[in-house]
Amino acid sequence: MADDKKLKCGFCNRTDDEVELVQGESDVYICEDCNKTCGIMFANRKKVTTRKKFDLIKPKEMLSYLNKYIIGQDWAKKNISTAIYNHYLKGMPSGVDEEDEIELEKSNVMLLGSTGVGKTYVVRTIAKMLRVPFSQADATTLTASGYVGEDVENVLIRLVSDAEGSTIEERIAAAEYGIVYIDEIDKISRRGESSTVGRDVGGEAVQQALLKMLEGSVCHVPVTMQSGTKKIPGHQTVPIDTKNILFIVGGAFDGLASIIDKRLSNTSMGFSGNPNEELSDEDKGQLYRNVAVEDLIKYGMIPELMGRIPIVCPLDDLTKDNLKTILLEPKNAYMKQYRELLKRSGKELVVEPGAVEVIVNEAHKRKMGARSIRAIMETVLADSMFEAPSSKVKLVKITKELAEKNLDLKVKMG
DSSP, X not given: OOTTSOOBBXXXXXXXXXXXXXEOSTTOEEEHHHHHHHHHHHHHHHHTTSOOOOOOOOHHHHHHHHHHHOOSOHHHHHHHHHHHHHHHHHTSOOSSOGGGOOOOOOOOEEEEOOTTSSHHHHHHHHHHHHTOOEEEEEGGGEEOTTSSSEETTHHHHHXXXXXXXXXXXXXXXXXXXXXXXXEOGGGGSOOOSSOOOOOTHHXXXXXXXXXXXXXXXXXXXXXXXXXXXXXXXXXXXXXXXOTTOEEEEEEOOTTHHHHHHHHHHTSSSOOSSOTTSOOOHHHHHHHHTTOOHHHHHHHTOOHHHHTTOOEEEEOOOOOHHHHHHHHHSSTTOHHHHHHHHHHTTTOEEEEXXXXXXXXXXXXXHHTOTXXXXXXXXXXXXXXXXXXXXXXSOOEEEEOHHHHHHHHHHHHHHO
């Protein structure tokens, strides 16, 4: 072979003057970096059967932890705690020979609930409690492979990115016991007779693309590989086993309550007696607890997807009492945050009970759950937060009248 002809790695296309080459068969060459990468991939492929060792928190202990952070949702928290425990229990050693071991199926979870009831917060809190990697995605941004957008496999890439480990195989091993949350799953339902949302074919394609991951299989995901501090050009795919990854999906499912009510009204169970009448928040909460797979399929979720999500857990709409508690009591309550901000400017914040009621009533009226509280607080405190740092006044007092005035002014200007 001529001396001036450069040899190339068949994987990364780097030449022999850039990297040390190792000769393979039929004059096909592989460089040391790619050879090492392939070794990692095969080593990791063997490691997917290795079970992660961690102390599994029992359902009652899990519920106690959630109660510190999640206000209300007692029924949902109890059921979620049991579902999470059973999922991770499945991945623990059984103590019997592999051939005698009973294979336990995955227990993915669907959360039903209006915007702002805390679906995402519940999942984040669970991941924090278990100290496992966490990945979140919006279903409306996902696309099936071949479409313009974010491939569904990206949720696994983010899960690996969130995992701890000094090597790619360590991070993958940790990610394989993580939690993936996909929000707004209802927005990719099929457009059907009873569904007013969805992206029709596009939405169904994403549902189909999610099936493989949810059922528990080995997905080959592209990640950037490195050899020491030197990045290898291009991307390599690494296998990620999803059998022990917990997938939780969530959505508001507007209109689902009427589908459930209509089904129950046609049976001896009955509910409202008139499926066309406006349902109260309390009635909707009770209806969601009677949800059946057939209701979700009628809404527009494909049967194959629902077959891989056996646990459906509704969350209640927040009451005024819930909103008041969220505003005042948790460790990181919004009221405590604003008091701390003003305290750092040398001021004391006092919000009178009447003003608290105004804030809570406005939050309840907006029907955006807990996420509207901060926006309302910003409106109520806007002038005080601006004036206080330059003022000699030590006490910032928010009265009922001031809260009403600021909110009314915001409405008029808006």
